[in-house]
Amino acid sequence: MLKSEEKKDIIQYVPFMSFVHPSFWHSLTEMKLNVDKLNESTKQVFGRYSYRDDTVSVFEVDGTSFNTNPEIELHYINVTGTLMNKNTIEDFKNIDKASLINSVGEIMRANIQTKSWIDNPNNLLNFFILSFADLKKFHYYYWFAFPAPSQPIVCLKEKCQNISTYFNEKQIKDISKSFQVLETTQKCFFAIIKNNDTAEVVKLSKILDKNSKELKINLTNTFFAFADHSNGPNPGWPLRIFLAALLDFCPNLSKTTIQIIGIRCSKNGSLTSSQIYNITVPEGVQTPENIGWVGWERNDRGNFGPKLANMSASMDPVKLADTSSDLNIKLMKWRLVPDLNVDVMKNTKCLLLGSGTLGCHVARDLLAWGFRHITFVDNGKVSYSNPTRQVLYTFQDCLNGGKRKAEAAADNIKLILPTVQSQGLNLHIPMPGHPIGESLKQETITNVKLLTEAIESHDVIFLLLDTREARWLPTLISAHYGKIVINAALGFDSYLVMRHGISSVPKETSMNSSYVSGDQLGCYFCNDVTAPGNSAKDRTLDQQCTVSRPGAAAVAAALAVELLVALLQHRLRVKAPALYNITDEDIDSELQGVLGPIPHSIRGFLHSYQTVLPTCTKFKQCIACSQVVINKYREEGIEFLMKVFNSGTYLEEITGLTELQLTAEMTEILTFSDEDQENTDDA
Amino acid sequence: MSSITPEEFVHTAKKFIELSDKFFDSWSFHQNDNDILKTYVKKEEFVNHRDEGEKVFLYRAEYIIFYNLSYGVPSFSFNIWNSSGTLLTLEEVRQMSLMKISKEDFYSVITQQEHPVMHRPYFIIHPCNTEKILLYFKHTTKNLIVTFLGLITPLIQLNLPLEYGL
Ligand SMILES: [Zn+2]
Numbered sequence: 001m002l003k004s005e006e007k008k009d010i011i012q013y014v015p016f017m018s019f020v021h022p023s024f025w026h027s028l029t030e031m032k033l034n035v036d037k038l039n040e041s042t043k044q045v046f047g048r049y050s051y052r053d054d055t056v057s058v059f060e061v062d063g064t065s066f067n068t069n070p071e072i073e074l075h076y077i078n079v080t081g082t083l084m085n086k087n088t089i090e091d092f093k094n095i096d097k098a099s100l101i102n103s104v105g106e107i108m109r110a111n112i113q114t115k116s117w118i119d120n121p122n123n124l125l126n127f128f129i130l131s132f133a134d135l136k137k138f139h140y141y142y143w144f145a146f147p148a149p150s151q152p153i154v155c156l157k158e159k160c161q162n163i164s165t166y167f168n169e170k171q172i173k174d175i176s177k178s179f180q181v182l183e184t185t186q187k188c189f190f191a192i193i194k195n196n197d198t199a200e201v202v203k204l205s206k207i208l209d210k211n212s213k214e215l216k217i218n219l220t221n222t223f224f225a226f227a228d229h230s231n232g233p234n235p236g237w238p239l240r241i242f243l244a245a246l247l248d249f250c251p252n253l254s255k256t257t258i259q260i261i262g263i264r265c266s267k268n269g270s271l272t273s274s275q276i277y278n279i280t281v282p283e284g285v286q287t288p289e290n291i292g293w294v295g296w297e298r299n300d301r302g303n304f305g306p307k308l309a310n311m312s313a314s315m316d317p318v319k320l321a322d323t324s325s326d327l328n329i330k331l332m333k334w335r336l337v338p339d340l341n342v343d344v345m346k347n348t349k350c351l352l353l354g355s356g357t358l359g360c361h362v363a364r365d366l367l368a369w370g371f372r373h374i375t376f377v378d379n380g381k382v383s384y385s386n387p388t389r390q391v392l393y394t395f396q397d398c399l400n401g402g403k404r405k406a407e408a409a410a411d412n413i414k415l416i417l418p419t420v421q422s423q424g425l426n427l428h429i430p431m432p433g434h435p436i437g438e439s440l441k442q443e444t445i446t447n448v449k450l451l452t453e454a455i456e457s458h459d460v461i462f463l464l465l466d467t468r469e470a471r472w473l474p475t476l477i478s479a480h481y482g483k484i485v486i487n488a489a490l491g492f493d494s495y496l497v498m499r500h501g502i503s504s505v506p507k508e509t510s511m512n513s514s515y516v517s518g519d520q521l522g523c524y525f526c527n528d529v530t531a532p533g534n535s536a537k538d539r540t541l542d543q544q545c546t547v548s549r550p551g552a553a554a555v556a557a558a559l560a561v562e563l564l565v566a567l568l569q570h571r572l573r574v575k576a577p578a579l580y581n582i583t584d585e586d587i588d589s590e591l592q593g594v595l596g597p598i599p600h601s602i603r604g605f606l607h608s609y610q611t612v613l614p615t616c617t618k619f620k621q622c623i624a625c626s627q628v629v630i631n632k633y634r635e636e637g638i639e640f641l642m643k644v645f646n647s648g649t650y651l652e653e654i655t656g657l658t659e660l661q662l663t664a665e666m667t668e669i670l671t672f673s674d675e676d677q678e679n680t681d682d683a
Numbered sequence: 684m685s686s687i688t689p690e691e692f693v694h695t696a697k698k699f700i701e702l703s704d705k706f707f708d709s710w711s712f713h714q715n716d717n718d719i720l721k722t723y724v725k726k727e728e729f730v731n732h733r734d735e736g737e738k739v740f741l742y743r744a745e746y747i748i749f750y751n752l753s754y755g756v757p758s759f760s761f762n763i764w765n766s767s768g769t770l771l772t773l774e775e776v777r778q779m780s781l782m783k784i785s786k787e788d789f790y791s792v793i794t795q796q797e798h799p800v801m802h803r804p805y806f807i808i809h810p811c812n813t814e815k816i817l818l819y820f821k822h823t824t825k826n827l828i829v830t831f832l833g834l835i836t837p838l839i840q841l842n843l844p845l846e847y848g849l
Contacts, residue, residue: 017741017766018766019741019743019766020766020767020768021743021764021768022762022764022768022769022770022803023803024768025768026803055729056729056741058729058741058766140767140768142767267707267709268707300766307766307767308767309767309768309769310767310769311768311769313769313770313772314769314770314803314804320797320804323795324796324797327794327795327796330790330794331794334790334791335791
């Protein structure tokens with residue numbers, strides 16, 4: 001019974017809770033990368049704690065902890081400590097924590113025995129940080145220790161009492177004043193001597209004589225004082241080491257009651273919330289021959305173990321780039337377009353067929369809109385003429401015969417934003433009317449398979465190729481899989497940007513409807529009545545990009561991406577209707593998306609700075625997206641495709657286009673006559 | 684003109700620190716002699732948050748007022764972190780109601796970006812409305828930063844001493 005009561009009185013110190021400022025990890029990282037590198041030697045660091053009565057019991061380190069001299073802050077005590085940063089997680093885990101704290105403790109004990117702390121009481125305070133910095137992930141494992149000897153065990157004679165029970169108002173003011181002018185290195189541990197009506201703060205060296213074991217002071221009016229971080233009834237952790245030092249210096253103190261003042265200060269500097277602890281040293285519980293050191297901090301789960309600071313969100317440059325570019329999209333949502341769906345761009349996978357002028361521009365615009373999955377397809381290499389127009393390539397990519405375009409584009413877009421998921425597929429797209437020799441048959445089959453798999457595994461297919469024939473196979477396969485297709489083609493100073501419908505079953509659209517449902521829209525080939533053959537005839541579109549005005553590709557690519565985003569943001573996505581007359585002032589809100597009405601196609605002319613927005617439905621006999629062609633493809637697969645590649649007329653035969661040739665020629669004549677008119681104007 | 688010059692900002696900041704010292708509000712003044720635009724005032728404090736399970740979490744909040752060159756007004760920025768130094772996300776800040784802000788206002792007004800002075804990510808209150816409002820006060824207020832903080836307080840709970848006369 002007696003024993004348990006005694007136990008209850010054993011003093012409980014309020015431990016420190018380590019609190020790390022983000023700048024501490026920034027400084028540590030800089031130091032590790034630029035100064036220490038693989039050097040593992042320990043480093044001096046500063047930490048501090050406050051004895052303010054309105055702050056919690058924390059021990060703080062920050063970016064200035066690594067300075068040569070500590071920053072002085074009002075109502076804070078600076079503590080000199082040691083950082084041991086390990087190079088590997090194994091070293092960090094395997095180091096013997098008990099012997100580590102004991103070895104620090106033995107140095108502290110030696111310090112106590114030299115009595116240097118009487119002149120420099122700051123020397124009694126110490127802390128230790130064991131750490132491991134994973135600088136690839138910006139994860140910091142760390143463990144604080146505040147070493148103190150496990151002995152002597154002391155008791156609180158009675159509950160702590162407010163300073164006013166021993167000192168009157170005037171005396172407390174005296175203490176405040178003389179404490180304020182005390183040197184900062186003396187503020188952690190000192191003494192207070194109470195006279196009749198006054199009280200004064202004195203340095204320890206004034207009352208403790210290093211050369212004598214006896215105290216020459218009257219203990220009844222002498223109080224030992226320490227800067228107390230605690231706000232509760234128990235004293236702060238630094239008292240533990242102070243008492244150990246005092247009792248080591250003067251063992252006779254254990255025979256009396258030691259009066260201690262825990263200095264606690266309010267924000268205006270008043271010390272009225274300071275506490276008095278009366279300490280006694282019980283006999284028989286001390287085991288001086290077996291004194292260990294304690295003080296490892298508990299982690300957030302309450303166990304003795306390390307903590308982890310995951311700083312990647314605020315320190316990893318790759319993450320910062322990613323979140324910052326996301327921010328641009330989010331700002332649009334927060335400030336201008338509240339209904340904008342940010343995630344749809346992130347989750348949509350884009351396949352870019354063609355990695356030339358159009359492909360490069362489209363990729364950059366996709367990136368700007370927050371798309372993060374971009375696959376490039378091309379079979380060319382980067383040549384010296386490319387980088388000025390094809391904005392993903394540099395001079396370096398042209399050297400040594402040139403890098404493969406698709407791969408260079410994928411590599412370079414990751415240089416712009418490392419978190420983008422991108423890869424390049426180097427493959428040639430087979431074309432109708434371009435016969436495949438026996439030698440290339442196997443390769444062609446492989447290419448068709450690769451292209452088919454690529455289309456199947458993406459959500460959006462961009463047709464950015466430089467010939468009309470090359471668009472046929474991806475148009476067909478995309479129609480078969482029902483993918484969103486965005487098509488862009490260039491002339492010298494004109495461009496076409498359009499979306500394809502998905503349904504292969506054309507429905508009759510009422511003549512007086514003001515719009516066409518998105519799935520009923522025509523494809524690139526629906527407007528043409530000639531099949532793509534290997535013709536040398538000049539065309540206004542799909543010439544080599546190098547002979548178009550440079551701005552045409554930039555404008556067309558930008559419109560292609562805007563068209564896609566508008567579509568993705570529309571409730572009906574690929575089925576979003578296209579209006580015949582988009583300039584109408586009162587467009588039914590049902591027909592619009594979050595970003596406005598979405599045209600079927602955009603045809604622009606740089607020469608006259610004009611844009612027109614033609615809308616047309618599917619053509620029943622289309623050589624790329626009609627029922628008959630898709631069915632043939634579904635039934636015969638590669639056999640069908642081979643027939644198409646090898647024959648310039650097969651598609652026209654199966655779609656019945658041959659019979660329409662006459663009409664076709666008529667249309668062509670009409671079309672050309674318009675253009676001839678324009679060309680005359682040019683001259 | 685509603686905007687203030689960098690010199691006016693520095694002058695106002697110094698006067699504000701005098702007030703803060705007087706009311707023990709622990710704002711501190713940081714001047715860069717080489718670059719007047721890097722002058723700022725800062726306050727750090729501990730904040731508590733009690734979760735549903737009544738567990739109390741301790742965080743440290745830092746508030747920085749700096750000069751925004753584009754708008755010519757003081758700008759308010761802040762960060763909040765836990766004991767390991769990990770910054771809270773904006774959503775965490777909002778959900779904990781450490782700061783009393785409606786969701787719409789919160790996201791439209793506060794964004795995380797690289798701090799023009801501190802060169803690390805901070806939450807910055809967008810200054811687009813500050814300019815208009817400060818116009819009313821520029822010639823009548825005793826201290827523009829005090830007025831500015833008065834504008835911020837509906838968005839962020841700052842526990843300002845009443846003595847400022849907000
Ligand atoms: Zn078609």
